[in-house]
């Protein structure tokens with residue numbers, strides 16, 4: 158059976174009805190984030206249908222962090238654990254898909270050949286690279302300060318290499 162690893166977007170967007178067949182799992186951090194608000198109702202609903210909360214093993218968390226450092230995808234600590242759990246299942250030869258609307262999460266999955274299922278938005282079709290840009294003037298900013306205006310405020314934008 159396919160294993161679906163749910164990130165917080167599933168609960169925030171009340172998207173459980175549209176999901177394919179499969180065991181539903183998530184990480185402790187997502188469960189914590191979903192304790193309040195509208196998402197709590199959806200979380201409760203999925204939990205009643207059988208949602209397993211699993212903590213990834215340390216070695217897979219380390220592997221996910223290394224991957225993130227390499228690609229510079231902007232992901233949260235919770236996302237790191239989602240990716241780590243996917244790596245863990247994949248290492249056991251399980252069929253696994255991460256359910257997420259987050260482009261950075263999808264991108265990490267793509268790079269590691271982990272399946273992913275986008276929800277409302279169209280998922281990425283190609284790997285993205287993240288490029289630093291100046292927050293003030295939008296100029297490309299590879300370093301820590303803008304060559305154009307001197308600002309040190311940096312933002313990362315997805316960049317799809319054209320072919």
Ligand SMILES: [Zn+2]
Pocket residue numbers: 291292293294295296303304305306307308
């Ligand atoms: Zn600038």
